[in-house]
Amino acid sequence: MWDSLLVDCRIATMEPLPGNPLGLIENGAIAIQDGRILRVGKRTELAGFRAKEVVALGGAWVTPGLVDCHTHLIFGGTRADEHAMRRAGATYEEIAKAGGGIASTVKATHAASTDQLLASAAYRLDALIKGGVTTVEIKSGYALDVEGEIRLLRCAAALAASEAVRIVPTLLALHALPPEYRDRRDDYVAMIADKLIPRAARERLATSVDAFCENIAFTPQEVERIFNAARANGLPVRLHAEQLSNQNGAALAASYKALSADHLEHLDDAGAKAMAKAGTVAVLLPGAFYALQETRKPPVAVLRKHKVPIAIATDCNPGTSPMLSPTLTMNMACTLFGLTPEEAVAGMTINAARALGLAHEVGSIAAGKAADLCVWRIENLSELGYWMGLPGPERRMFGGTDA
Known part of the structure; x- marks a missing residue:
């Protein structure tokens, strides 16, 4: 029975x-x-x-159940002040150079207790759950040091133990360069590659490794070093790629058979072709596109031409996508990016599961x-x-x- x-x-x-x-x-x-x-x-x-x-x-x-395959759910504080700056005309790069952006969230995250981080993340997670999400990816990335990143991954594990939702923890190994490493970039990348990634893998706190490949973040060469460390420690990779410029990050990710390449506003035909060959999923993030008032859209027609699976996600984060509605994400993917309603549903179910390596399960x-x-x-x-x-x-x- x-x-x-x-x-x-x-x-x-x-x-x-x-x-x-x-x-x-x-x-x-x-x-x-x-x-x-x-x-x-x-x-x-x-x-x-x-x-x-x-x-x-x-x-x-x-x-x-809906799958939100790209979030930065655990962080301290908010960046509502940057919302006002952006309305006044400041760009993403200008805010970052003025000490805002990721750096301000890193400061607030370090200042918050673990209980405070868990409480605020649980509040946001509850909104996603009420919206129909049953699987959610959560990235670290707002500590920028070994102990802090491990703390964030442990917070993700604690949420998984207390909520009726499947949590997929991702180590966002290269997110931003701490100010104290401004003149020692190699030392920072080495610390992440040689200490943080092995520890996260050894303690089984992460299911994949991610990085931000961009002109205001990390170079393809630095990302490649991190990807090699991830591979050596048995972890698949993902990449924030081609959001603000074309760094050929999608092709790099594909060369490592990355689970996904995310954002992709500046993706070219060669990058899409490489993704298709590798089976790398394109994760589109309309919330960030909307919040940043971008004008260059991801090349959906190119992705379709090469039959790259298209996923969508909230990209919930304090600075560039304070999005807590999976259904609004689907609407934006249709309205802003031109996805069909059928593509949007697939983008937050089966293709999102593929982006997490979980299509066999959800x-x-x-x-x-x-x-x-x-x-x-x-x-x-x-x-x-x-x-x-x-x-x-x-x-x-x-x-x-x-x-």
Whole structure:
């Protein structure tokens, strides 16, 4: 006897079928056993089986639980003052050079106690959960030293232990250069490569290593050193690439078979082609594009041409994407970047799972996967990318349990 059976629903499985790229099922049913999906199909295909609980959903849409594959959720303070500066015309680079930007968040993060960091992060995480997120990636990166970065990764682990959500911790190893290393860049990169990455790997605190490859951040050569350290310690890599300029970071990431390259406003054809060959997912971040009032959009047509999987994420962070709504992210991806509603849904489910190396576990509704589901009281699936900030699902299931 099954634990539960969801019936009278329309299902976006995100498992492609011939002529049906989202694997849509009308009058569907989902059987759940021990927190995992046992069977999914039309109601008639599951007739005759018994379950402890049968839940009729009244024609609602069921999607996989949403996957937010790029966030900087743990930090001290806010940067609301920079919002005002930006409205007055200051650029991202000007704010950073004036001592704002990441440096100000690093200062606030060091000043905050661990309990304060956890409390503020839990508040933000709760908003994502209410919006339908069941898997969320959390990066470190706001400490810029070994002990501080380890503390942030431990905070992510603590959140995973206390919330009904899957946390995917990422070591953002190269985020910004601390002022004290301004004239000793090599020493800083060496510390990260030789001390921080091995320790994070040894203590199993991170599932991947990330870096910021940009003209105001780190060079491709410095990133490559970090990627080599990650590879030596058995960790896959990701990269903030081509956000403000083309540093050929996407091609570099692809050469290391990176899980993802993120932002990509300045991506060129060669970079997209390299990503396609490597299986590297493109993660687009419309919240940052919006907050920074950028005008150059990611080359979605180029990504489509090369069949690069497109994911989207909130990029929740205090300075350039104070975004806490996954559904608004989907709307922005459609409105600002020209994604179709179907691409937006895939971007926050199966393709986001691919960007985290978790497509075998989450991101679609298929036998054997975790029963992480969202029930939406909408008439058409495209409404997820239509409403501006849809409050969230009517029902959210994590591991087969309402949460």
